[in-house]
Amino acid sequence: MEPKESISNNLLQGTFASRIERRHSSLPSVIVIGGGISGIAAARDELDFVLLPATSYSCYHLFRLHGVCNENPLAPLIRCLGLTLYRTSGDNSVLYDHDLESYKLFDMDGHQVPQQMVIEVGDTFKRILKETEKVRDEHRDDLSVLQAISIVLDRNPYLRQEGLAHEVLQWYICRMEAWFAADADMISLKSWDQEHVLSGGHGLMVQGYYPVIKALAKDIDIRLNHRVTKIINGCNKVMATVEDGRNFVADAAIVTVPLGVLKSNLIEFEPSLPEWKAAAISDLGVGNENKIALRFDNVFWPNVELLGIVAPTSYGCGYFLNLHKATGHPVLVYMAAGRFAYDLEKLSDESASKFVMLQLKKMFPDATEPVQYLVSRWGTDPNSLGCYSYDLVGKPEDLYERLRAPLGNLFFGGEAVSMDHQGSVHGAYSAGVMAAENCQRHLLERLGSLEKVQLVSFRDEILEDAVPLQISRI
Structure with missing residues (x-):
């Protein structure tokens, strides 16, 4: 019988090509798993991405902004879109x-x-x-x-x-x-x-986060209702298997699914996650x-x-x-x-x-x-299994670093890896951007194409020529 490692490598090299969807681009390819704001933020312009959410974007239902200030990573986009904020508290x-x-x-x-x-x-x-x-x-x-x-x-x-x-x-x-x-x-x-906690207090997005999600998702290859059940991490490729048996192969993957999904082991990793990574997932609380x-x-x-x-x-x-x-x-x-x-x-x-x-x-x-x-039913919804992370009693202090740490061609985003801003939309967004930047650096160095790609995204461009935040308090 063929060894398990050999089977995995054959899959990644395309032995079963009829069951595999490949990316056709001269750019390095990346699969983003999870369709919240962290996954959408991770889908950068400089690489060839496919985004695989299990369902429609979970943060459509959110409306809070923690940190009504220009230092908030989402502030440039909020300003650019002309969205109104309603301040509910100061610092x-x-x-x-x-x-x-x-x-x-x-x-x-x-x-x-x-x-x-x-x-x-x-x-x-x-x-x-x-x-x-x-x-x-x-x-x-x-x-x-x-x-x-x-x-x-x-x-x-x-x-x-x-x-x-x-x-x-x-x-x-x-x-x-x-x-x-x-x-x-x-x-x-x-x-x-x-x-x-960012300065400026807290507020409500009067129009909700849908306009932000819509802007970030523009021109991204998004495949809704693709629940990933298995991730095979080879030495040069990553393959994600979805519920119906289809496989997606890319040069790397960014995992941004909620912490509750990781804790429930709904996604099988091959090879298995190392003990230090599994322990970080287990030891963080999910609310x-x-x-x-x-x-x-x-x-x-x-x-x-x-x-x-x-x-x-x-x-x-x-x-x-x-x-x-x-x-x-x-x-x-x-x-x-x-x-x-x-x-x-x-x-x-x-x-x-x-x-x-x-x-x-x-x-x-x-x-x-x-x-x-x-x-809402965040605790039992199979696409979330909880809301956001928090520190349990008596657990180590390096959990966020371990959860964020990459594994070969696998990178991790989501609010739970944001050590300073967990539990917030801007924390999830920043974590997605950071995972994408680390993934990009890894791929471009590995593939030797660093000089061929201009490292500028439309998200960076909107930092210029921005109008002030529109804040009300009736």
Whole structure:
């Protein structure tokens, strides 16, 4: 019987040419696996690319921009396209991506929480988080954020909150969990505040990310609904096999699929990933945050940016984003993170919508029924299996470097390899660009054609002659 290694090499050299789709170009060829913004950003102009997404672009449904500033890697494209941003917070907000100036909180019975209480508990939450730094310094071993908060409250009883104030504190913890898409008992105390957040605060893309995706995808060879199941990495070629058995061969490949897909081993690698790479995939956490978008015929809620529901536990708290204030569309988006997000996915779309409406009607008894609703299922969607990465308790610090590191002709993108900006669209974009640049350098040096290719992309050209960012705050 022919050895397995020989079979792989024969495949890559074209023994079974009838089952293989090759690229016909004088340029080095690259397969990009994954159709999010990282994969689209990786498809550079200087090489011959084919993009294989498992489905349509996942980031169509996203609308947040973290870092409303010119330093954001997406700013040049946003400016060039004339897209409008709506700023929701400045820097260092206790609510992360919102400020404490346009909101209303309610208890489980629908009574509004006094604004002064919300402000005072917010100040207390800041002090609690500051005290967790001492806990971190005192413990050699990592702890969870929730463990650290418990230690702080035991040491400082005056920081404890009772009754309604306790429920407001739980809501702040809920907002923190939404930032990481994970429960506080899963978040690393060592790493939770080490992320490099761009200046300028946070905002909403008023038109969503579709215009950005459309511009980046122009003239790229994109094959929708091509779910890759196997990647063979030979010494000179890479072959990707899709579900229907077709094979794509190129000089290299860039893998930008979500971390959840890598963790689930839905893609077989041949040869198998080395232990150091597999361990990096295993040791990084992948979060989950689901959205239930409700569109109404009329606006029955106040003109604030967010509506919140406080509860005795962070699990029971709720959060609505008011898109009407930013976009003019009568839409509320309910957000749930961590275990609660997974529990919501156990419901049908109709049941999830009814659950959200029960909460709304406690706050607004005259609330009308939605005319349309959309429920995300990032945790169980086979094309995502989670939202974005975060640092688990007690894991090594070099996970992002190991995940990003290439393997021969294989390169890795996606938000999870962005050490400084994981969990963000601009982080995913930058990771895709970096993977493409590393892949390009590797191929051009290996193939000896460095002098034949002009290393300029339209993405670089739009850095010139750009209008200022269009930012509003009503």
